Amino acid sequence: MKKESAIKQIKETLGPQGWSNDPDIMAPLLTDSEGGPQGNALILACPANTEEVSTVLQLCHQANIPVVPQGGNTGCCGGAIPNQTGTEVLLSLRRMNRIRDLDSTDYTLTAEAGCILHDLKHAAEEANRFFPLSLGAEGSCQIGGNLATNAGGINVLNYGNTRDLVLGLEVVLPDGTLWNGLRRLRKDNSGYDLKHLFIGSEGTLGIITAVTLKLFPLPHTSVTSCCALSNLESGLSLLAIAREYSGDQVNSFELLPRIAMEMIAKHRNDLRLPFPSDEAQWYVLMELNSSRKNDDLAALTETILEEAFTKNMITNAIIAQSEQQRNQLWSIREAAVEVQKSEGYSVSHDVAVPVSKVAELIKLTCERASELLPGIRPYPFGHVGDGNIHFNFFKPDDMTDIDFKGLTSKIHTLVYETVNELNGSISAEHGIGRAKTDELEIYRSAIEISLMKAVKETIDPSYLMNPGKVINQKT
Ligand SMILES: Cc1cc2nc3c(=O)[nH]c(=O)nc-3n(C[C@H](O)[C@H](O)[C@H](O)COP(=O)(O)OP(=O)(O)OC[C@H]3O[C@@H](n4cnc5c(N)ncnc54)[C@H](O)[C@@H]3O)c2cc1C
Structure with a gap:
């Protein structure tokens, strides 16, 4: 089938509400939340139901037109963005929300x-x-x-x-x-x-x-606390005792470095820091949840934190006493993401290692990054309870953005090599998208890549589904 004919039939199938090529409508859909490279698309298709998705894919298949699915476009690896050629259909699921x-x-x-x-x-x-x-x-x-x-x-x-x-x-x-x-x-x-x-x-x-x-x-009770840690390792010891004492009711365990608190103080003076005059280098936000009506999680949290104080794991702690205080603590965690945009360009990574290796990952990576670029500002934070660290870096104060950007790929290599040494993963939760396809080939074994390609080629032999993402096409 000719491409023009397929596009004409797609427009007829979807009706006037179901497609667009208006540049103003399409513009925000052609770049991702990280501000990655701008894409271009033949047409935006917005099917209203599964049957319409099926017809669009059938027509694209017959005319050999690649299709890029897009959800809310909050992904961080350019996975939902078409390439720059303007030859791909961007298929948004936004109308299928029942x-x-x-x-x-x-x-x-x-x-x-x-x-x-x-x-x-x-x-x-x-x-x-x-x-x-x-x-x-x-x-x-x-x-x-x-x-x-x-x-x-x-x-x-x-x-x-x-x-x-x-x-x-x-x-x-x-x-x-x-x-x-x-x-x-x-x-x-x-x-x-x-x-x-x-x-x-x-x-x-x-x-x-x-x-x-x-x-x-539904969780019946949630108790949120924030602790200043004696050191990084003691955060992991705290997690271990919290899991043990609570019978695995630790729902969230999030790491915040000192630099996050400093940036929040700088860019969000509307927020109250939990320990404004504390000198700790590391903090954790911990939340225990229970669906049982009679669980006294506040008392349990106190017991855990007392034990942590006695064993010198923490130097300071607060337990939220109300929903408002709980929200305030979580606002700090959310601000730790937002303020990075206000600070400027960063080189970012979303990596995972076994939980027991998190401290080693952070120490080794920071040391190696400082050797590469003295004055570099590491910003490792995030879901430490499951071994997932968002490991970002900001430039030294006296360096230009352009010079720092020039080091991006060296910093990526340094982080991924360290993660690999510790048997970790180069993508914990954000995926590969188009940003990490080359790294995937380096850090997954040949047999894994070969099996992935075999799966891809069995289901999508013409590489029409989201080409250039996750798997590099065989040349
Ligand atoms: C402020 C912020 C915080 C975030 N926090 C987290 C976090 O804590 N944990 C986390 O995991 N991620 C996080 N993310 C990343 C992002 O929100 C997630 O990856 C999310 O799952 C992407 O959903 P989306 O609908 O926006 O997908 P999109 O960005 O639209 O697409 C992501 C990928 O999925 C594909 N896709 C989308 N819909 C479909 C479909 N229906 N069928 C087939 N393929 C499809 C796209 O082609 C693309 O490859 C965060 C992002 C932001 C901006």
Whole structure:
């Protein structure tokens, strides 16, 4: 089929509400949340239902037109951005935002891929149920994007990544074939578990159109505390005793470095720092959750922190006494992300190591970065409880942005080599997108890359689904 004919039929299928090539509408969809390279697209397609997704993919397949799926476009690796050639269809799931079913007996929710995460969580709460996936972008990211990136966030310790929250999927394959795998089974060992191929595949194997998710009882109590650590290692010891004493009720365990507190003081003077005059280098935000009505988590948190004081793990601590204080502590965590944009250009990484290796990762990487560039300002923070560190770097005060940008790839190599030495991963939760395809080939074994390519070529032999992302096409 000719490309012009396919595009004409796509427009007819979707109707006037379902497509656009207006530059003003398309502009914000053509660059990602990190301000990565600007893309271009043949057309923006916004199907209203699964059948329309299927028709669009069938037409693109017949005319050999590549398709780039896009959710809320909050991804950090350029995965949802078409390339610059203007030859790809950008397919947004934004109109597919219905909740199809919520079953409070089964503890399941079935939603279309374009549902905004916040709306989906709210729908669960209305039914007295809890969907635990929680991340800073939840007001804009879509559940389809969360699935495609296997998003992590701040509740992974208790509930797992997105992958762990899925019972069934509906997917349109690259040739337009529909796979309806929307099962609600808690047990299902009938052959390969295909849904896991699509979760985390970043739109390279097909378009996720709907999902059946696991729900949980609503947490009845949450107690949030913030501690100044004696040193980095003691943060991990604190996590270990908190898990032990609470019987694994530690929901969030987030690391903040001193530089984060300094930047928050500089850029957000509306926020009150937990320990304004403290000299600690490291802080953690810890939250314990329970769905049981009679759990006294405040007393439990006090016991844990007393033990941590006695063993010299922490030098200071506060426990939020109200919802308002809890929100204030979480605002500090959110501000630790925002203020980095105000500070300027940074070289960023999203890496993971075994939890026991986090302190070693941070120390080694900081030492090596200072040898490479004296005065460099490391900013490692994030989901330390699951070994995931967002390891960012700011330039020395007396250096220009241009000179610092020139060192970007050396800094990446230094971080990834250190992560690799510690048996970690170059992408903890953000994915590979188009930003890390070369690194994936370096840091995953030849057999893993070969298996990934075999999967890709079985499902999408013409490399039409999100080309140039995750897997480099064989030349
Ligand atoms: C402030 C902020 C905080 C963040 N915090 C976290 C965090 O704590 N944890 C975390 O994991 N991430 C975090 N992120 C990154 C981002 O929010 C997640 O990766 C999120 O899951 C992306 O969802 P999205 O709908 O925006 O997807 P998009 O950015 O639109 O797309 C991401 C990838 O998924 C593909 N895709 C999207 N929808 C579909 C679909 N329906 N079918 C197939 N493929 C699809 C795209 O092609 C692309 O490859 C954060 C981002 C920001 C801006």
